[in-house]
Amino acid sequence: MALKRCLTGVALSLFPHAALAYPVQDNLTGMSLEELGAVRITSVSKREEPLADAPAAVYVISAADLRRSGAASLVEALRLAPNLQVMQVSSGTHVVTARGFAGDNNKLLVLVDGRSAYTPLFAGVFWDAQDVPLDDIERIEVVSGPGGTLWGTNAVNGVINVITRPASATQGGRVALSGGNARKDGTARYGAALGENGAYRIYGKAFSVQNTETASGKQINDAWHKAQAGFRADWRQGADGYTVQGDAYRARKGHPLPGSIIVTGLTVPLGELELGGGNLLARWTRQLGGSTLSAQAYYDRTERDVPPFFNETLDILDLQTQYTMAPAGRHALAFGAQYRHADDQLQNSVYFGFLPARQKSKWTSVFAQDEVALGDAWRLTLGLRAERNGYTGTEFLPNARLAWKVGADSMLWGAVSRTVRAPSRLDRDPVVPGVPPHLLVGGPDFQSEVARFFELGIRSQAGPDLLYSINLYRALYDDLHSQEQVPGQLKLKFANGLMGASRGLEAWASWQLTPSWRLRGAVTAQHTDTWLKPGVVDLGASLKRTGRDPAYTASLRSSWQMSGERELDVALRRVGALSDPDVPAYTAVDMRFGWKLRPALSLSLTGNNLFGGGHGEVTEVAYRTHVRRSVALELVAWF
Incomplete structure (x- = not known):
């Protein structure tokens, strides 16, 4: 009790108004298993539907x-999804994949409130x-398997859809230090009301990550620092709903490779990487009886x-619209269109570059999907998207x-996609100047990689205490990336x-073993x-990429509400x-x-990789982080 009084006193001196706060706190895991099955998601059908009824993994x-x-961080939080593989390369670099191909790192589509995190530079993230401030997130929907019909090209092996809370759910102030x-x-x-029918929030965050080490104990120069700020506003006028939100960030990080490398016979010094940017998104939604019309631009x-x-x-500009019709007889139809424009400007060096150095690209697509009650x-769900890009035409x-x-609590499903x-630009446009055979001339004829999926799954709630999902898949890939010799020349090309x-x-x-104890495996x-x-x-050892994916993963997570104030x-x-x-x-x-020290004040202690001497998570060895034990103390106050 003395320790508790001491910590509480320190916290209240830092946040003098914390005792007046009333944060909305979840109980053991926020919802029962029945409520979890009833959570309404949008990533599978682009319309709200209960998780228990979604025919996908x-x-x-x-x-x-x-x-x-x-x-x-957001990327570390994705380790919670068993259908994802998250691998740490260095302190600020990760690879996230679903269903393999970590060596490519370009077959997963990521969305944050409808904004795609895809970059046309290498078709990845x-x-x-x-x-995203994790406390602002309402849920993350992770779909393993193809999502191209609804979300477009590059949603090959999976879709991650990050959905943040409406501003009305984050009222008052919150400060977290760790x-x-x-x-x-x-x-x-901080969040507050916006007129009679709206709300807004603003936030700012910053972090600093230390250098990591290799397995031999050698320090890697990969420390990095980032600052970010943003806002969100939501309001309604009759049947219309509006959302405007945005973010801006700036970061710098050390280069994880040694101080210099050799490129085309020259010793090249490596400098500190800098990145920054921002985004602005606006969304309008109108309810038309049981139908919904929406438009979004960012x-x-x-x-x-x-x-x-x-x-x-x-610079990317994205416009999209969608109409979801109310069920009519046996049919529930959704259709929409999307236009995306990218202006990519590169300053090349004598060591590596892209030609042309500046390229403007656009993608246009239309889709339709019908759910038919048999x-x-x-x-039965049937859907089709036609998407046109500047490289390969219409896909x-x-x-x-x-x-x-099968009854009220179980569903079997199958899919063919x-x-x-x-x-991407990395497939078509890269060049490496130099003397043959070290000359790379890109892939001027590189075509789309194609995947055909066959899936079977079952999702069931076996009573109020057990919920499970089992999914099987088979995928066939064609026209995958290779590195080949230009016929008759000492040059490399991508094909x-x-x-x-x-x-x-x-x-x-x-x-759910007891009301206060839940296991997830x-x-x-x-x-x-x-x-x-x-x-x-x-000539590029492309066949070896499959060795970069683990043959299996297994996990077990225990959540125990020790008392009304403590949780483990x-x-x-x-x-x-690998x-x-x-x-x-x-x-x-x-x-x-x-x-929970007070209703408006909480303290937590987190330890990661607590046992053992550390481990590697990727096959790259020149600068691979050896992931070791870490601990962190966090104090959160609401006002």
Whole structure:
């Protein structure tokens, strides 16, 4: 009790009005298992539907899951999703994949409130540029498997949809300070009413991450610092709803490679990486009886300076509209259109570059999807998107799903889909000056990578205390990225000389043992084969990419409400070995203890990778972080 009084006194001296606060706090995990199955999601059908009725491999990370995880960043929070693989390369660089192909890192679409985090530079996500205050997130919907019909090209192996809370749910003030041996954070937020029918919030945050080390104990120059601020406003006028939100950020980080490298025979010094940018999004929604009409527009700017290789400024304008019709008879139809424009400007160096240095690109698409009720228990979903890009013309992305409701609490489903990963600038435009054979001339004829998926799944609530999902998939890939010799020349080019196939299992379950204790377990298994097309000679070791994905993962998470004021979470995960070069399998244990000192004041202690001497998570060895033990103490006050 003496310790509690001491901590409370310190906290109240820092936040003198905290005793007047009334934060909205969740209980054990925020909702019962029945309520979790009834959570309404939008990522599978682009219309609200209960999670229990979604015919896809979808996992929902709730706001309570985020808070109790002790995660310090969005990318670290994604480890909560059993159908994702999150790998740390260095302090500020991560690879996030679903269903393999971590070596490509370009087959996953990420959305934040409808804004795509995809970059046309390499068709992937720069995770160091993506950040959201975790307490502002309502839920994260993670769909493993293709989502091209609804979300477009590059939604090949999965979709991550981050949905933040409306401003009305974040009223009052909140301040959070945390510090530990690896990272220090500070976040402040304030929300209030906006007229009679609206609300707004503003926030600011900053953090500093320490240098990491290699397995040998050598320090890596990868420390980084970032500051970010943003706002959101929501209001209604009759049947119309409006949202305007935006963010701005600036960061700098050390280069994880050694102080210099050799490029085309020259010793090249490496400088500090700088990045920054901002975005502004506006959304309008009108309710028309049981139908919904919506329109959205956003502008996103990214600035990235990677000395001495290139400096990029990317401006994206995205416009989209959607109409979701009220069910008419057996049919529930949704259709929409999207236009996206990118202006990518690069300052090339003598070591590496893109030609042309400036490129303006656009994508246009239309989609339609119909859910057909085939009696009381069967539901058929048919959808098609036609998307046009400047590299390969029009791509067609069809999708068919059949769901069978087995009683009130179980559903079987199957799906067949075709999707593509459209070319990026890194496929078509890169050049490496120098003397042959070190000359790379890009891939002027590079085509879209194609994936065909076959999926089966079951989701069931076996009584009020057990909820589980089991999913099987088979995927066939064609025209995958390869590195080949230009015929008759000592030059390299990028081409589509690789094919592949994968199969896997994803299973997870939640078990409410007692009203105060919940267990969640998961296991995934996957196997991927790739092979060259006849006559292709690959010079870039593309076949070795499959060794960068673990054959299996397993996790177990315990959430225990010790009392009305104390809570304890323990998470264990096991990740299989990688190859080429070999990376051993590892087991990690994370723990978080939370203590509500006052109704408006809380304290938590989080430890990650608590046991063992550390582990690597990717096959890159020159600058790979050896992930070691970290601890952090966080104090949160509301007013």
